[in-house]
Amino acid sequence: MAVYTHVPAEDLSAFVARYDIGALVAAKGIAEGVENSNYLIDTTRGRYILTLYEKRVDTADLPYFLALMRHAADGGLPVPRPIEDKAGEPLQELSGRPACVIEFLTGISVTEPTPALCHAAGEALGRLHAATADFGGVRANALGHEGRLELAAKCLPRAGEIDPALAALIETEMAFQKAHWRADLPQGTIHADLFPDNVLALDDTVTGIIDFYFACTDARAYDLAVMHGAWCFSNDGAVFYSQRAEALEAGYRAAHPITAAEAAAMPVLRRASALRFLLTRAWDWLNTPPGALVTRKDPMAFARRLLHYREAE
Ligand SMILES: Nc1ncnc2c1ncn2[C@@H]1O[C@H](COP(=O)(O)OP(=O)(O)O)[C@@H](O)[C@H]1O
Numbered sequence: 130m131a132v133y134t135h136v137p138a139e140d141l142s143a144f145v146a147r148y149d150i151g152a153l154v155a156a157k158g159i160a161e162g163v164e165n166s167n168y169l170i171d172t173t174r175g176r177y178i179l180t181l182y183e184k185r186v187d188t189a190d191l192p193y194f195l196a197l198m199r200h201a202a203d204g205g206l207p208v209p210r211p212i213e214d215k216a217g218e219p220l221q222e223l224s225g226r227p228a229c230v231i232e233f234l235t236g237i238s239v240t241e242p243t244p245a246l247c248h249a250a251g252e253a254l255g256r257l258h259a260a261t262a263d264f265g266g267v268r269a270n271a272l273g274h275e276g277r278l279e280l281a282a283k284c285l286p287r288a289g290e291i292d293p294a295l296a297a298l299i300e301t302e303m304a305f306q307k308a309h310w311r312a313d314l315p316q317g318t319i320h321a322d323l324f325p326d327n328v329l330a331l332d333d334t335v336t337g338i339i340d341f342y343f344a345c346t347d348a349r350a351y352d353l354a355v356m357h358g359a360w361c362f363s364n365d366g367a368v369f370y371s372q373r374a375e376a377l378e379a380g381y382r383a384a385h386p387i388t389a390a391e392a393a394a395m396p397v398l399r400r401a402s403a404l405r406f407l408l409t410r411a412w413d414w415l416n417t418p419p420g421a422l423v424t425r426k427d428p429m430a431f432a433r434r435l436l437h438y439r440e441a442e
């Protein structure tokens with residue numbers, strides 16, 4: 130359940146009145162999502178998403194995320210445009226939290242994507258990379274190579290509470306990444322979390338790319354590696370679907386080239402991405418207090434992906 134901050138109805142009405150979007154007629158909390166509180170709001174003029182940014186998002190990064198979303202929307206991507214208030218300001222405060230209203234986009238997130246949707250999603254990523262090539266914003270990846278190694282070291286002492294083999298898996302992967310990570314791959318603006326639940330689709334057509342709150346500047350090909358892990362396995366990581374992977378890469382190549390160096394680095398990037406999601410899930414698994422309204426995601430689902438990548442070499 131991702132409504133951490135509950136906003137009283139009268140505050141919501143007053144908040145909506147700051148914008149030129151009509152009067153509030155309905156609002157409901159959205160259960161999906163992990164990081165922030167989201168409300169679906171209907172006004173006399175249309176439908177919008179209201180996001181209240183919770184503690185895990187650094188307020189200083191919000192102007193970067195909102196500028197990136199606007200840039201991508203201006204570039205023709207199906208990315209929700211942040212709505213400005215009557216004074217031209219997209220970033221607000223509500224119930225003691227930074228808050229923003231963004232466009233509502235139609236579509237649903239699928240859990241078992243077809244190869245056709247994988248193709249469309251890969252193409253959408255390629256288009257996003259092309260459209261953001263001239264985006265001026267820069268944000269370091271807190272979960273980049275160094276960040277992953279730091280988080281790995283923090284997870285190691287208690288990894289055995291999740292699975293007896295997990296500490297060894299993390300340790301050996303840290304050694305591999307230290308030896309093989311390449312810092313010289315083409316850099317760009319990456320989404321960094323383009324899982325199926327962050328893509329809205331209708332009939333194998335992508336209608337929305339959402340949740341830019343991990344976006345950053347990093348190796349462009351890493352973004353495709355993230356999608357490989359997120360889109361091409363069963364949810365528990367036990368089954369790899371090669372047709373999805375072929376379609377994903379073909380879709381990306383239809384919109385953006387992959388250099389020879391990027392293609393050669395892909396096995397390392399995929400392992401790095403599997404490690405990243407294994408680690409953040411493990412950290413949350415070990416540190417989410419009982420009774421928190423967050424659904425913890427299974428770290429072992431990404432341990433299995435990591436093992437698959439190792440065995441595929
Ligand atoms: N612009 C949008 N249009 C339609 N639905 C959206 C939009 N943004 C978010 N949502 C809905 O809200 C849910 C949570 O949003 P998300 O940004 O993924 O939250 P979180 O950052 O907490 O993970 C999504 O799964 C989707 O159902």
Ligand SMILES: N[C@@H](CCOP(=O)(O)O)C(=O)O
Pocket residue numbers: 162163164322324326327340406409410426
């Ligand atoms: N995609 C990550 C979790 C991040 O959650 P999101 O709702 O912000 O996409 C994972 O699956 O571990």
